Amino acid sequence: xxxxxxxxxxxxxxxxxxxxxxxxxxxxxxxxxxxxxxxxxxxxxxxxxxxxxxxxxxxxxxxxxxxxxxxxxxxxxxxxxxxxxxxxxxxxxxxxxxxxxxxxxxxxxxxxxxxxxxxxxxxxxxxxxxxxxxxxxxxxxxxxxxxxxxxxxxxxxxxxxxxxxxxxxxxxxxxxxxxxxxxxxxxxxxxxxxxxxxxxxxxxxxxxxxxxxxxxxxxxxxxxxxxxxxxxxxxxxxxxxxxxxxxxxxxxxxxxxxxxxxxxxxxxxxxxxxxxxxxxxxxxxxxxxxxxxxxxxxxxxxxxxx
Amino acid sequence: xxxxxxxxxxxxxxxxxxxxxxxxxxxxxxxxxxxxxxxxxxxxxxxxxxxxxxxxxxxxxxxxxxxxxxxxxxxxxxxxxxxxxxxxxxxxxxxxxxxxxxxxxxxxxxxxxxxxxxxxxxxxxxxxxxxxxxxxxxxxxxxxxxxxxxxxxxxxxxxxxxxxxxxxxxxxxxxxxxxxxxxxxxxxxxxxxxxxxxxxxxxxxxxxxxxxxxxxxxxxxxxxxxxxxxxxxxxxxxxxxxxxxxxxxxxxxxxxxxxxxxxxxxxxxxxxxxxxxxxxxxxxxxxxxxxxxxxxxxx
Numbered sequence: 001x002x003x004x005x006x007x008x009x010x011x012x013x014x015x016x017x018x019x020x021x022x023x024x025x026x027x028x029x030x031x032x033x034x035x036x037x038x039x040x041x042x043x044x045x046x047x048x049x050x051x052x053x054x055x056x057x058x059x060x061x062x063x064x065x066x067x068x069x070x071x072x073x074x075x076x077x078x079x080x081x082x083x084x085x086x087x088x089x090x091x092x093x094x095x096x097x098x099x100x101x102x103x104x105x106x107x108x109x110x111x112x113x114x115x116x117x118x119x120x121x122x123x124x125x126x127x128x129x130x131x132x133x134x135x136x137x138x139x140x141x142x143x144x145x146x147x148x149x150x151x152x153x154x155x156x157x158x159x160x161x162x163x164x165x166x167x168x169x170x171x172x173x174x175x176x177x178x179x180x181x182x183x184x185x186x187x188x189x190x191x192x193x194x195x196x197x198x199x200x201x202x203x204x205x206x207x208x209x210x211x212x213x214x215x216x217x218x219x220x221x222x223x224x225x226x227x228x229x230x231x232x233x234x235x236x237x238x239x240x241x242x243x244x245x246x247x248x249x250x251x252x253x254x255x256x257x258x259x260x261x262x263x264x265x266x267x268x269x270x271x272x273x274x275x276x277x278x279x280x281x282x283x284x285x286x287x288x289x290x291x292x293x294x295x296x297x298x299x300x301x302x303x304x305x306x
Numbered sequence: 307x308x309x310x311x312x313x314x315x316x317x318x319x320x321x322x323x324x325x326x327x328x329x330x331x332x333x334x335x336x337x338x339x340x341x342x343x344x345x346x347x348x349x350x351x352x353x354x355x356x357x358x359x360x361x362x363x364x365x366x367x368x369x370x371x372x373x374x375x376x377x378x379x380x381x382x383x384x385x386x387x388x389x390x391x392x393x394x395x396x397x398x399x400x401x402x403x404x405x406x407x408x409x410x411x412x413x414x415x416x417x418x419x420x421x422x423x424x425x426x427x428x429x430x431x432x433x434x435x436x437x438x439x440x441x442x443x444x445x446x447x448x449x450x451x452x453x454x455x456x457x458x459x460x461x462x463x464x465x466x467x468x469x470x471x472x473x474x475x476x477x478x479x480x481x482x483x484x485x486x487x488x489x490x491x492x493x494x495x496x497x498x499x500x501x502x503x504x505x506x507x508x509x510x511x512x513x514x515x516x517x518x519x520x521x522x523x524x525x526x527x528x529x530x531x532x533x534x535x536x537x538x539x540x541x542x543x544x545x546x547x548x549x550x551x552x553x554x555x556x557x558x559x560x561x562x563x564x565x566x567x568x569x570x571x572x573x574x575x576x577x578x579x580x581x582x583x584x585x586x587x588x589x590x591x592x593x594x595x596x597x598x599x600x601x602x603x604x605x
Binding site for chain 2: 140
């Protein structure tokens with residue numbers, strides 16, 4: 001769908017994106033990075049608002065810069081609130097739908113349907129000037145969705161949404177991804193992104209730092225062994241049995257909580273397999289079994305701080 | 307009979323209907339511009355004020371039907387009187403400022419170009435749409451009152467007789483209305499594209515408009531030359547170009563209903579046409595160079 005080949009984008013002497021190569025395929029991909037990492041530059045390149053200074057970028061096999069054919073198949077939700085404040089939400093989404101090419105005879109029903117979908121049906125006839133941040137996000141999403149694009153580019157779509165709104169948006173995006181749409185989400189809210197996808201593109205200072213499944217990427221970070229936290233009665237006895245496993249690097253106890261034990265492993269897959277066998281053969285019971293750093297937050301932190 | 311599930315499917319349905327041709331997208335932008343403009347009550351007030359010279363003319367034409375010889379002599383040069391009303395450019399300028407100052411500047415301020423230009427809309431579509439929205443309002447502000455007054459005069463004097471003497475006015479009206487509409491629209495999109503604050507655009511354009519008038523008058527007075535050249539120099543301003551080209555089209559000089567307020571020397575058409583064309587090209591080119599979805603930072 002979206003192919004980026006050694007693309008760089010310079011703003012005068014400042015580099016926004018530096019020699020990045022990656023693909024975006026159907027499903028949800030999270031585009032992660034700190035402020036200034038190059039996320040927005042990449043999104044603007046994909047949506048054809050900028051042209052790569054060097055390298056190549058294609059969407060559906062065509063270069064998107066100044067190419068309306070590509071825009072017909074893209075829905076873009078920018079980070080900034082880009083509105084006419086004295087328009088109502090419905091008027092704005094209708095205008096955007098017409099600009100996207102939705103036929104006049106269908107536009108009213110399509111807009112009503114989309115506003116319903118983003119949870120703005122009851123508030124869409126008020127002026128945008130009076131909208132909260134969350135309502136603005138929903139309207140921005142609606143304008144990106146009206147023409148049923150195959151690719152959705154969402155720049156910080158979760159900002160300003162309340163927990164219910166976030167959950168609704170997550171479910172909606174998962175549904176769209178299941179339909180085969182390519183969705184690229186740029187976000188700082190990592191744990192929310194993690195609930196939608198395990199597939200990430202991580203940018204840092206304009207360069208591509210990591211690409212792929214969070215779990216796989218985590219497994220490749222040797223510098224930070226995988227930690228597993230276990231709570232159970234007889235934790236020390238369990239730890240003794242673990243010490244003989246070649247996959248275990250260290251075992252640590254918590255002085256305050258004698259039932260807690262933390263294990264470090266360099267081969268998490270082997271470790272989980274061996275523990276599963278042990279649980280079955282020796283009938284071991286856990287109160288809790290978690291991995292505190294097997295999440296996006298940790299992967300992000302480890303990669304960015306390395 | 308069609309197959310239907312017992313419980314209707316009310317879930318969200320994606321749009322899979324037809325899409326409008328790309329060539330029509332500029333009209334979506336123009337129509338939105340018109341809708342936004344006509345929602346402003348002040349526009350209606352300005353439209354009424356812009357028609358006042360024509361309403362006065364209409365009133366005098368009506369009174370002339372019952373008036374004496376002096377009045378009919380005064381009203382004899384209908385083309386000149388029409389041109390006099392046409393040359394009253396202040397209220398049309400205010401209309402142009404109201405609809406044009408914010409046309410692109412408001413989008414710049416709201417970052418709306420990011421969204422607009424991510425739709426299947428080209429820079430050209432966007433510019434044509436914005437330009438047309440200004441053009442149509444200003445065109446209407448000139449054309450409608452002219453058409454009403456001319457139609458009244460045609461019916462009053464008799465269609466055949468009117469067509470023989472002043473029939474050219476009917477053909478000239480769209481061109482007369484298009485000149486100020488094109489000039490205002492082109493220059494305003496040019497200035498508006500480079501700004502984020504509509505009132506600053508208004509101040510710049512009004513300043514340019516009035517300064518060019520003052521400058522042209524000073525220039526004409528300062529240079530000792532022929533009457534035609536002086537008249538031409540006096541018309542080298544936005545206001546002057548509109549009035550001067552109008553004189554060329556109707557082949558007469560403007561007349562006022564107030565005795566003594568007449569100008570008899572026509573300017574040369576070619577320099578005025580060249581300057582007007584240059585201003586139009588510059589305005590549109592400047593806008594086209596500036597319109598982009600993102601702010602490009604030059605480090």
